[in-house]
Amino acid sequence: MIRLEKKGRNPFIVYGEEKSIEEQLRRNILLTTVDAMLKWSRRNSLWPLPLGLACCAIEMMGAFFARYDMARFGFEVFRFSPRQADLMIVAGTVTRKMAPIVKRLYDQMSEPKWVIAMGACAMAGGPYNSYAVVQGVDNLIPVDVYVPGCPPRPESLIYGIMKLREKIKQEREAKIL
Amino acid sequence: MKREFEKDTGVKTDIIELNMGPQHPSTHGVMRIILELDGEVIVKATPVIGYLHRGTEKIAENRAYYQVVPYTDRLDYLSPMSNELGYVMAVEKLLGVEVPLRAQYIRVILAELARIASHLVWLGSNANDIGAVTVFLYAFREREKIYDLLEAISGQRMNNAFLKIGGLAGDLPEGWIDGVRKFIKEFPEKLKDPDGLLTKNRIWRERTEGIGIIPRDLAIDLSLTGPPLRASGVERDLRKDTPYLVYDELEFDIPVETAGDVYARYLVRMEEMRQSVRIIEQAIEKLPGGPVLIDDYKIVPPPKDKVYRDIPELIHHFKLISEGFHPPEGEVYFAVEAPKGELGYYIVSDGSNKPYRLRIRPPSFVNLQALEYILPGHLIADAVAIIGSLDPVFGEVDR
Amino acid sequence: MIGPLIKGLTITFKYIFKKKFTVQYPEERRELPPRAKWLHILQRHEDGKERCVACMLCASACPTEAIYIVGEENDLENPISHGERYAKVWDLDLGRCMFCGYCVEACPEEALAMTDEYELAVPTRKDLVLHKEDLLVEPGTPPVKTWLGFYRKEPIGAMPVTRPMEVHVEYEEYLKRRGPREAHE
Numbered sequence: 013m014i015r016l017e018k019k020g021r022n023p024f025i026v027y028g029e030e031k032s033i034e035e036q037l038r039r040n041i042l043l044t045t046v047d048a049m050l051k052w053s054r055r056n057s058l059w060p061l062p063l064g065l066a067c068c069a070i071e072m073m074g075a076f077f078a079r080y081d082m083a084r085f086g087f088e089v090f091r092f093s094p095r096q097a098d099l100m101i102v103a104g105t106v107t108r109k110m111a112p113i114v115k116r117l118y119d120q121m122s123e124p125k126w127v128i129a130m131g132a133c134a135m136a137g138g139p140y141n142s143y144a145v146v147q148g149v150d151n152l153i154p155v156d157v158y159v160p161g162c163p164p165r166p167e168s169l170i171y172g173i174m175k176l177r178e179k180i181k182q183e184r185e186a187k188i189l
Numbered sequence: 190m191k192r193e194f195e196k197d198t199g200v201k202t203d204i205i206e207l208n209m210g211p212q213h214p215s216t217h218g219v220m221r222i223i224l225e226l227d228g229e230v231i232v233k234a235t236p237v238i239g240y241l242h243r244g245t246e247k248i249a250e251n252r253a254y255y256q257v258v259p260y261t262d263r264l265d266y267l268s269p270m271s272n273e274l275g276y277v278m279a280v281e282k283l284l285g286v287e288v289p290l291r292a293q294y295i296r297v298i299l300a301e302l303a304r305i306a307s308h309l310v311w312l313g314s315n316a317n318d319i320g321a322v323t324v325f326l327y328a329f330r331e332r333e334k335i336y337d338l339l340e341a342i343s344g345q346r347m348n349n350a351f352l353k354i355g356g357l358a359g360d361l362p363e364g365w366i367d368g369v370r371k372f373i374k375e376f377p378e379k380l381k382d383p384d385g386l387l388t389k390n391r392i393w394r395e396r397t398e399g400i401g402i403i404p405r406d407l408a409i410d411l412s413l414t415g416p417p418l419r420a421s422g423v424e425r426d427l428r429k430d431t432p433y434l435v436y437d438e439l440e441f442d443i444p445v446e447t448a449g450d451v452y453a454r455y456l457v458r459m460e461e462m463r464q465s466v467r468i469i470e471q472a473i474e475k476l477p478g479g480p481v482l483i484d485d486y487k488i489v490p491p492p493k494d495k496v497y498r499d500i501p502e503l504i505h506h507f508k509l510i511s512e513g514f515h516p517p518e519g520e521v522y523f524a525v526e527a528p529k530g531e532l533g534y535y536i537v538s539d540g541s542n543k544p545y546r547l548r549i550r551p552p553s554f555v556n557l558q559a560l561e562y563i564l565p566g567h568l569i570a571d572a573v574a575i576i577g578s579l580d581p582v583f584g585e586v587d588r
Numbered sequence: 589m590i591g592p593l594i595k596g597l598t599i600t601f602k603y604i605f606k607k608k609f610t611v612q613y614p615e616e617r618r619e620l621p622p623r624a625k626w627l628h629i630l631q632r633h634e635d636g637k638e639r640c641v642a643c644m645l646c647a648s649a650c651p652t653e654a655i656y657i658v659g660e661e662n663d664l665e666n667p668i669s670h671g672e673r674y675a676k677v678w679d680l681d682l683g684r685c686m687f688c689g690y691c692v693e694a695c696p697e698e699a700l701a702m703t704d705e706y707e708l709a710v711p712t713r714k715d716l717v718l719h720k721e722d723l724l725v726e727p728g729t730p731p732v733k734t735w736l737g738f739y740r741k742e743p744i745g746a747m748p749v750t751r752p753m754e755v756h757v758e759y760e761e762y763l764k765r766r767g768p769r770e771a772h773e
Contacts, residue, residue: 063212065219066241066584067266067347070310074336074346077329081610092214110219110240113211135716136683139260139652142244148683150713158716160708161626162686163347167613172709174614179711256651259688323600330609344625344702350688358693362623385599390592496696503696510694511648 054098054124055180057086058173061097061121063114065104068131068163072103075166087173094120099176100153101169105133106146118153126180128172129155132162204232207569211240215318215573218583222560222576224569231572234564236557242587249547253513254280255354257547262348264551265585267310268303270339271527272585273352278433279523279534280354283516284488292356292481293434297472298369299342299351300434300525301465305376306335307528307580308458312383315455315577319396324383331379338368355489356482366473373466380462387455397452401563401575404449408559415530416461417556417579420446420453427526439471451578458580488514513542529553529580551585620704625689627705628680629725629732631698633670636727639699640678641671646691646700654684655691671697678720682708701732 062072076082076090091097094117106114118127129149132138135158137147149155156179159172195202210221219240225233245264249257261276262269274296281288288296313328336346341362343351351358387393403413408421418425426443428436444460446453482489490509491502518540524533530552537546556579564572611618620626631639642659658677668674692700710716 067263069218070266070347074329074333077333078326078609079330079333079611080613084610084612090214092212105241105243107240107242109242110211113240117212132683132686136681136713138684139263139686140243140245140248141652141684142248144242144244148713155713156711158683158710158713160682160685160710160716161706164708165346165706167617168706168708170613171707175709175711252651256649256690259651259686259690333609341621341623344621344623344689345687348686348688350690358689359623362621382599386596390596490693493696506696507643507645510645 051180051183055177057089058099058126058176059089059091059097060087060099060101061092061094061117062090063100063102063104063117065102065106065110066131066133068103068134071161071163071166072101072130072169075169080166080170082170082173085170085173094118095122097121098125099173100125100127101130102127102134102149102155103130103163105138105140106149106152107144108146109144111146111152114149115152126156126176127153128157128159128169128176130159130161130169130172131164132160135160138162202228209572210237215314215577217314217576217581220557220576220581220583220586222564222572224564224572226569229568229570231564231567231569234561234572236560238554238557238583239587241583243584245588246547246549249544251543253542254516254544255513257544258352258354259348259350261549262350263584264549264588265307265527265529265532265553265582266347267582268307268528269348270299270303270352271307271525271532273349274300275523275525275527275532275534277352277354278525279521279536280516282523283519283521283536283538284354284514285517286355286483286485286488288356288483289480290435290477291479294472294476295357295361295481296352297434297436297439298469298476299339301468301472302335302338302369304465304528305462306332308462309335311458311577311580312455315574315580316383316387316393318573318577319393321386321390321393324386327379327382331376334372338365338372341365341368353482353489355485356480360481366476369469369473373469376466377463380459384459388459394452396571396574397455397578398448398450400451400567400571401578402448402450403559403563405447407562408449411555411559411562413530413556413559414552415526415528415556416454416457417559418530419444420457421449422447427524427531431524433523433525435472435475436468438475439468441468451574454578515540515542524550527552529582529585530556549585549588551588553579553581553583554586557581557586620706624704624706625687625692625702627703627708628691628723629701629703630678630720630723631701631731632725632727632729637667638669638674638724639697640675641669641697641699642673642675642678643671643696645694645696649690649694650685651688651690652684652686654681654686655679656681675720678723680718680723681716682710682718683713683716698731703732 064072074080076088082088100118100121129135133140134149137145157172157176159168161168205226207224207226209224211219221237223235223237224231245260248260258273258276261272264272309328309332313325316324339349340346342365343349403417403421405422408418408423422445424443424445429443441464444457446457486505490506495502496506516538518538520537522533522535524531532552533550535548536544539545559579563575633639642657644657647655647657656677656679657675659673660676662668662672662674689702692702
């Protein structure tokens with residue numbers, strides 16, 4: 013969030029500065045280059061699984077079409093099968109009836125995998141504080157980036173994915189399994 | 190088919206069940222259909238809905254009347270303005286107020302823009318399901334231009350929360366009318382691209398003609414509304430039958446086809462977009478001056494400059510925001526012709542500041558029941574074409 | 589068969605030479621219209637005092653109950669706002685907010701405004717709740733013109749302070765004479 017960054021708070025710095033040599037040695041020296049290579053390739057071609065549930069799905073589609081054209085970043089390959097995707101974009105209201113399906117889709121994705129919660133409903137239940145709605149998809153699956161808005165603009169989603177890229181870059185070691 | 194195969198080969202075969210959805214690219218949201226298949230032919234189809242039930246009607250019972258408007262946006266999220274229009278007009282009918290003429294004309298323009306925007310998504314997604322991906326790109330390009338107009342007037346691309354009970358949230362921004370003029374001048378030209386790619390295209394016609402026929406009688410029995418009804422040969426459009434706003438002062442035609450198949454529904458919606466352009470053109474020509482909000486400070490907040498200076502207006506403002514208004518006791522039903530069909534709001538008021546009951550009659554929900562009747566007998570590949578041509582939106586179906 | 593194919597291809601090939609519709613987003617940020625309804629800010633008076641007087645109207649106008657306010661009486665020597673009270677806590681939950689702008693409409697002090705800042709992604713759910721110190725602008729920031737006091741006729745700068753200054757001074761003197769108010773009065 014730019015407002016927070018201006019105030020000297022970058023919420024996206026997940027890990028602190030590296031401090032000691034011992035700490036660096038603890039990391040796998042042999043694999044560091046491979047690590048960097050893996051992270052580079054992973055963050056530059058994220059294949060999203062578009063879980064378009066409600067209004068946000070339309071803005072997500074908007075992000076993939078002519079004006080905002082996410083193909084510019086290598087994110088354009090919509091994979092409706094979870095086995096081929098590594099980024100799940102939960103766009104819309106997750107209801108109690110839909111919750112087991114969301115969980116199952118997440119479980120079916122192969123590692124490494126990331127999740128973006130797009131829009132207020134997916135983040136925290138949004139305007140629907142009711143008996144039928146799961147209050148935030150993070151009750152079901154771990155979420156990496158939250159993109160506020162109702163619905164967010166396509167730019168907001170692209171910004172969120174850029175932040176996810178930063179986050180992948182910061183990861184200590186690329187998960188091999 | 191099964192019987193023939195068994196007779197020819199002597200091998201016994203079974204009917205298989207196939208689960209389509211809720212995570213499927215061409216169910217247009219979160220619908221699940223249980224298909225029973227004999228080979229590739231559908232024998233029985235059972236739609237399962239409720240995957241997007243959010244409890245909108247219940248939430249509305251706990252909100253002041255004016256606070257429900259943003260929730261109605263999120264019913265049929267392809268055309269938020271039409272939903273708002275139905276709701277605010279139902280409440281206005283309950284209160285017995287009429288909005289100024291200028292606001293009525295602007296509401297007509299916004300509702301027709303919403304109709305075009307909604308039909309564009311239908312056009313793109315239906316064509317995409319059948320295999321014409323390019324059309325989706327063209328449709329969304331035009332939709333982005335409508336978004337620009339809506340954003341300039343309301344500040345949001347979708348889910349605008351722009352209509353108020355008693356008028357509009359604001360007058361038109363400078364240059365907005367010119368923007369609309371430019372859009373409706375270019376739009377029929379741009380619509381020729383998808384038209385040229387599809388209408389006479391042999392593949393498109395073979396995939397759509399004679400597929401998913403809804404006979405006239407069935408359409409009436411199921412009380413379908415909107416384009417699926419008009420494609421089956423019934424001329425019914427609330428804009429003509431029970432004119433609201435200023436539709437009776439504008440000239441437009443109701444496109445009607447008799448075939449009742451997917452292609453007929455395609456033709457009806459394409460023509461509706463052109464008619465909407467005609468309506469907007471006339472509405473811009475006739476757009477009168479004057480206020481866009483009624484003068485009753487019991488219903489709409491007073492102007493801010495008065496709020497800062499006069500105590501009575503300040504009290505009105507506080508009372509209205511913190512409590513809302515109290516409409517008289519009674520029941521009211523009001524329906525508008527939304528892009529999907531008849532969108533009705535039934536409000537029961539017990540005289541308090543919140544609706545006692547708000548019932549929404551969503552067009553998609555009623556139209557969707559036709560699936561069970563028309564899917565059997567078709568191939569699986571045609572199922573996506575038929576679902577797409579009914580154009581369900583699940584925010585509205587499940588509410 | 590060949591005819592329709594050629595016709596279709598002419599339509600699509602035509603677009604090679606047309607102006608590109610794509611916005612190169614991170615490099616080129618589209619100017620939003622002045623009515624844009626995105627992230628809220630809390631404004632200040634020209635003398636640096638906060639505009640918010642904790643009247644709770646925005647919280648009660650919010651359809652989703654996304655705003656949480658705790659008001660407190662101003663210290664007479666060193667008031668934080670021009671009113672009797674100020675907002676000790678002013679939290680906005682982005683996980684609930686649907687950016688309808690009803691809070692800005694409700695605000696009788698022009699304290700709330702909405703900006704065109706839409707890049708709001710955060711990594712944890714805790715960051716979704718924005719506090720007063722995140723939303724409050726720096727002293728001396730020019731006021732944002734917002735359209736959402738939709739019935740507003742004048743630009744924001746021309747608005748008088750809620751209570752004219754002389755009256756305000758008189759009132760403060762009265763308060764001083766009266767002394768601090770008891771907690772359970």
